[in-house]
Amino acid sequence: MSYLPEQSPAHYDPNAEFSDSGDSDTGTDSISWISWFCSYTGHEYFTEVMDEYIEDEFNMTGLRQMVPYYNYALEMILDIEEDLDNELPDMPDVHVIENSAERLYGLVHARYIITRQGLQQMSDKYLAGHFGTCPRFLCHNTFVVPCGRSDTPSVDSVKLYCPQCKDIYSPASTRFSSVDGAYFGTSFPQIFFMTFPNYLPTGVPNDYYVPRIYGFKVSEHSKAGPRMEWLRQFPESFEEDEDGDEEIDVSLRSANGEDTSPRTVAPVDEATAADDQPVDYDQGAMPPVKDDQRSGVSATPDSAADAQRQNSTKDIMAGIEQTRLAS
Amino acid sequence: MLDDSNSEGDYARYWAEWFLYLKGNEYFVEIDEDYIADRFNLTGLNSEVEHYQAALQMIADDLDESALDEATREVVDRSARHLYGLIHARYVITSRGMQKVLEKYKTGGFGRCPRVLCNNQSLLPVGLTDVPGIHPVKLYCPHCQDIYNPKSARHAAIDGAYFGSSLPHMIFQTHPSLIPTKSAARYEPKIFGFKVHEIAEAHRWQDKARAEKQERLEKGVTPAN
Ligand SMILES: [Zn+2]
Ligand SMILES: [Zn+2]
Numbered sequence: 001m002s003y004l005p006e007q008s009p010a011h012y013d014p015n016a017e018f019s020d021s022g023d024s025d026t027g028t029d030s031i032s033w034i035s036w037f038c039s040y041t042g043h044e045y046f047t048e049v050m051d052e053y054i055e056d057e058f059n060m061t062g063l064r065q066m067v068p069y070y071n072y073a074l075e076m077i078l079d080i081e082e083d084l085d086n087e088l089p090d091m092p093d094v095h096v097i098e099n100s101a102e103r104l105y106g107l108v109h110a111r112y113i114i115t116r117q118g119l120q121q122m123s124d125k126y127l128a129g130h131f132g133t134c135p136r137f138l139c140h141n142t143f144v145v146p147c148g149r150s151d152t153p154s155v156d157s158v159k160l161y162c163p164q165c166k167d168i169y170s171p172a173s174t175r176f177s178s179v180d181g182a183y184f185g186t187s188f189p190q191i192f193f194m195t196f197p198n199y200l201p202t203g204v205p206n207d208y209y210v211p212r213i214y215g216f217k218v219s220e221h222s223k224a225g226p227r228m229e230w231l232r233q234f235p236e237s238f239e240e241d242e243d244g245d246e247e248i249d250v251s252l253r254s255a256n257g258e259d260t261s262p263r264t265v266a267p268v269d270e271a272t273a274a275d276d277q278p279v280d281y282d283q284g285a286m287p288p289v290k291d292d293q294r295s296g297v298s299a300t301p302d303s304a305a306d307a308q309r310q311n312s313t314k315d316i317m318a319g320i321e322q323t324r325l326a327s
Numbered sequence: 328m329l330d331d332s333n334s335e336g337d338y339a340r341y342w343a344e345w346f347l348y349l350k351g352n353e354y355f356v357e358i359d360e361d362y363i364a365d366r367f368n369l370t371g372l373n374s375e376v377e378h379y380q381a382a383l384q385m386i387a388d389d390l391d392e393s394a395l396d397e398a399t400r401e402v403v404d405r406s407a408r409h410l411y412g413l414i415h416a417r418y419v420i421t422s423r424g425m426q427k428v429l430e431k432y433k434t435g436g437f438g439r440c441p442r443v444l445c446n447n448q449s450l451l452p453v454g455l456t457d458v459p460g461i462h463p464v465k466l467y468c469p470h471c472q473d474i475y476n477p478k479s480a481r482h483a484a485i486d487g488a489y490f491g492s493s494l495p496h497m498i499f500q501t502h503p504s505l506i507p508t509k510s511a512a513r514y515e516p517k518i519f520g521f522k523v524h525e526i527a528e529a530h531r532w533q534d535k536a537r538a539e540k541q542e543r544l545e546k547g548v549t550p551a552n
Contacts, residue, residue: 172478224499
């Protein structure tokens with residue numbers, strides 16, 4: 001076979017999708033092609049498609065037209081031993097078959113993970129944290145799932161969907177930038193969370209970040225003011241916020257003693273879990289401001305601290321912003 | 328002061344350079360010597376760190392470390408890093424400091440927004456609070472106006488208070504021309520190419536909220552509450 005068994009990882013070429021030493025003997029104790037593929041660096045999001053699924057021609061409908069050298073690729077994936085020393089005259093270069101095998105496996109994978117068995121396997125990976133967590137701070141390490149932006153291969157790399165903010169992100173590590181998003185598909189996140197609705201975040205309000213200067217909200221009338229709250233809010237949260245406290249932010253939230261911790265399956269960041277005292281300007285941490293260093297903001301630290309204590313930031317901020325705009 | 332030999336001068340800025348090259352300290356900018364030399368800028372910090380004078384001397388490469396015992400040296404070393412961070416938080420919101428931060432920002436020195444629809448928007452560091460020791464540094468995206476955890480675990484140990492909660496907002500208040508144009512693009516979840524009903528409904532709701540805000544801003548009306 002063309003790929004190397006796991007027991008010789010030193011031979012893996014990290015820069016190539018597949019390594020080929022020309023060694024055709026993998027021995028009887030080698031792992032299957034599928035296991036090798038899924039354990040390859042950068043392939044952490046893939047789950048192993050069962051052989052029976054691939055062997056059922058019905059499941060492969062239409063893939064023959066999408067994958068060059070389909071038969072060779074299929075044999076490679078299923079570890080059907082071919083005597084590669086007796087190459088057929090029309091046998092393409094082994095690298096070509098490897099590329100086809102990856103393409104074929106990816107496309108089968110996208111189909112498999114929305115089957116009952118595939119969803120179960122992806123659920124196991126999800127709960128084990130294999131797909132990572134949302135990079136957005138206010139999502140508090142919500143687990144994400146892989147997805148594609150297109151079902152056509154070679155359009156875009158794999159992305160991650162967060163069920164909390166309902167948005168998609170690029171994986172943190174560049175090793176995923178060469179993994180095709182079509183191998184997970186555009187529908188997977190929706191089907192996954194329809195199948196496992198109990199994984200959906202519950203009881204976590206739709207927090208959004210409130211920009212502040214010296215503890216005061218930046219007025220929305222300022223050019224630098226908030227414009228994107230709508231992006232992070234969803235209808236149900238507004239019904240809860242009828243009491244008028246619709247603007248939720250990092251420092252005020254925990255002061256209210258509300259639970260901002262993630263769903264139970266997500267690991268809690270120590271630093272963020274223990275935290276959240278309201279900002280205290282009595283600590284002497286605020287800089288003295290020279291006139292030439294004010295940067296156009298007229299709130300002085302002292303008046304800021306006083307105001308913070310009075311805890312009526314909304315009205316005051318509007319006032320400060322008026323002053324600022326007027327000056 | 329210490330007996331200042333000529334060789335001391337050759338190592339000017341040694342401590343700060345060493346500090347800035349430490350792994351994890353990539354988000355810091357170099358504080359001008361003049362800024363640290365002006366004691367007015369350091370008002371109040373003497374009560375924030377142990378062995379303040381020694382720490383300040385260490386930062387300025389003015390400390391005779393041989394005069395300290397090992398235990399004290401360790402405390403001073405820790406104090407110096409903490410002090411540099413506290414001064415940094417003040418420095419970055421001066422006009423000179425902001426310029427340095429912006430230079431880094433323009434080359435993507437603080438990373439890019441992980442949100443796909445922000446199209447690699449450059450980020451700025453931000454603290455969640457100005458009180459040290461509470462939250463590690465976060466990254467602010469001026470496109471989606473949201474904050475993100477840094478990619479690398481080494482930044483999880485960097486105190487957000489060393490950048491301050493105001494930094495990105497001060498910068499964009501001061502340089503409004505640098506505010507990126509907002510886009511209304513959203514991720515649209517689909518199943519086999521079809522829109523999901525609840526999502527479509529939520530998006531209509533968001534569109535309405537956005538339109539209302541737009542209208543409010545154009546009229547210049549302050550929201551009632
Ligand atoms: Zn999220
Ligand atoms: Zn963004």
